[in-house]
Amino acid sequence: MKTKLFAKYSRITILVNIGIFLMASVAFFYTLHFVQLNQVDEDLKIEEEEILLYVRQYNELPKTFSVDDQLIEFALLDGPFRKRYFNRTNLKDKKGHIEDFRQLIFGVQADGQWYKVTVSKSLEETDHLIKAILWITSSTILLILLATFIINRFVLKRLWKPFFKTLAAVSEFKVNRAQGIEFPPTTTEEFGQMIDTLQQTTQQAQFEYLSLKTFSENASHEIQTPIAIIQSKLDVLIQDEQLTKKQSTTLQAIYAAIQRLTRLNSSLLLLAKIENKQYEAVESVDLKAKLEERLADFTELWQAQQIEVTSSLHESAFFMNSELADILINNLLSNATRHNYEQGSIHILLTANRLTVSNTSRGGALDKSKLFQRFYKPSQTKEDNGLGLSIISQICDASGLTVHYNFDNGRHSFIIQKQEH
C-alpha cells in the first residue's frame, strides 16, 4: 500500500520534532539540575561560612535551628576532622517525609574540641521543577502531534486541492475528445508548472491524434479512386470475348482481392468517420422495424445454408444515429452468419434496453481482451478483415451503448445494451 505524501512528510516532521523536544528537555533537565544544585551548594557554603565565623568569634558552636528545608547537625569527634565534601542522601524531614537532600560536611574546632558539621538542604523543589518540565515537554509533544494532524487534515488538504483536481481532470482526459482539459486555477508554483506541462502535453497529443485521424480518413478517401479505376478496368476487361479460361481464373482472383481491399478500406473509412464524429445526428431509432427489415433480407441466405433462425423482437427505441444502427445490425447479423455452419442456428432477442444476437460456431471462445481490437482475427479466415467487431464496439461507444461478449455451450453471444445513467 502506498502512503500519502503528506502522511510521509508529517511522519518525518513529527518524529524529528519529538526527537528534538526530547533532546531539548534532557538538556534542559540537566542544565536546570546543575544550576539548581549549584545554587543549593552556594547556600550550603554560606551556611558553612556563617558557622565558621561564629566559631571563630565565640569559640563555641552556634545554636542550631532548623528550618523546613535546612538541617544542621554537629557530631562530636575524638580527633581532628579536616575533610570537607558534598554529599547527597535521603533524609526524613521534620514532617517525616523521606526527601532528597544535599549535604555539606566539614569539620570545625571549638573550644579545643573537634566537631563534624553536616548542613543539609532539601532538593524537593528541584524535583518539582523537573516534574513540571517533563509535564510541559510531553504536553508540547502531544500538542504538536495534534497540530500536525489538524494541519494535514484541513490545511494540507486545501493546499493539495489543485493537485487532486488536476489528477481527476487528467484521468477524465480522452485523446479523441475535441475539448481539452479544464485545469483548476492555482497560485502554487509547483502545481502551476505541472499544469502547464500537462496542458502542453495533452494539447500536443490531441493535435497529433487529430492529424492522424484526418490522415487516415484522407488516405482512405484517396485510395477509393485508384480502386475504382482498377475495378472499372476489370469490369471492362471481362467483356472481352477472347478471354481464355486461364485468364478468367486470374481475373477472378484479382476481383476477389479488389473486393477485399474495397471492404477493408471502407471499414477503415467508417471507423475514421465515427471517430471524426460524422454520425452525430441522433434520433429515436425503431430497432424492431430495422431488424425485421434486415431479417427479411437475410432469410434467403439462411435458408440456403439451412441455418435455423429464431427471433423474439419487442418494441424498442434506441437513441442513436440511424445509419450507424443499420451498420450495427448488419454487422451483428453478418457475423452470426459468417462464423456459423450449415444447419447451425442464430437467436435474436430484442427487448426495450437490450439486443442479443447469438450463433452456433465451430470456433472456440474468442479472447475477450482482444476481441474488439482492430485486425483481431481468431479464425484466420481470409474473408474476415478483423474490423467487423471493432466497428461494432466503436458504434456502441459512439452511441452510448455497451457491448458484451459471451461464449457458452458452443454459442457466441453479443449483447448490446443501453448504458445505465
Add this chain to the structure above:
Amino acid sequence: MKVLVVEDEKELAQSICDYLATEQFICEQAATYAAAQEKIELYDYACIILDINLPDGSGLNLLKELKEAGKIDGVLIVSAKNSVDDKVFGLKAGADDYLTKPFHLSELSARVAAIIRRKSFDGKNIVQFDMLELNLNEKTVKVQEKKVEVTKKEYELLLYFIGNKGKVISKGAIALHLWGDDMDMTNDYDFIYTHIKNLRKKLVQAGAPDYIHSVYGMGYKLAYSK
C-alpha cells in the same frame, strides 16, 4: 442517346465510356468543371454522370446551374465520399441518384438505365427484353403475357441483367447489388448461383429461351439466345 461523363480521373471516365458505349449510347467525357459547363450548355444529354470533386469546382454547383437552366437531363452523382450529407444535398439539388466510389460498371449502367427510363417514358413503367416484360410498379415479370412467379431478389436480379444486357456481370457485382454494400459475405457466391439457377429455371419453364449464361465462373451475362 447521349451520356456525359464528368470525371477528372481520365481512366475511370474512359472505363465508363467503354462500358456504356453501345449502339444506343454515345458517351462523351468532360474532365473539368469548365469543359462540362460548355458541353451542358451546347447539348442535351439523356444522363450526366457527375463527379462531385472536380479540379476547378464542385459538381454540385454544376448540378445547380443545370437545374436553374431548366434542363431535364438525368443526373447520377458519383463521389468518393460516402457521406450522407452529400447524398442528401445532391438529391435535394435535383440529382436522380447517387453512387459511391468504388462501384461496379454494371451497377452504374443499371442505374443510368433506370434514370433514362424514368426520364423518357413518363409513367410508363414497363421494361422489355425480347420475350420478357417487367412491370416496374408492380414488380412483376411476364413471359409472353404470362405471369412468372419470382421472388423479390429474382426480380431485382432480372432487372439488373436487363440494365446490363449483353454484358458480363461479375459475381461480386451481383452480390453487391442484391445484398448491399455492407453485407459482408465476400467470396461466398454459392447463394448467387442458387438464385440464378432458380431464375433461369422459372423463365425457361414459362417458355422463354435461356437468356442467362455463365461465363467461365467469372460472372453471368444476359443475351439473346443464339
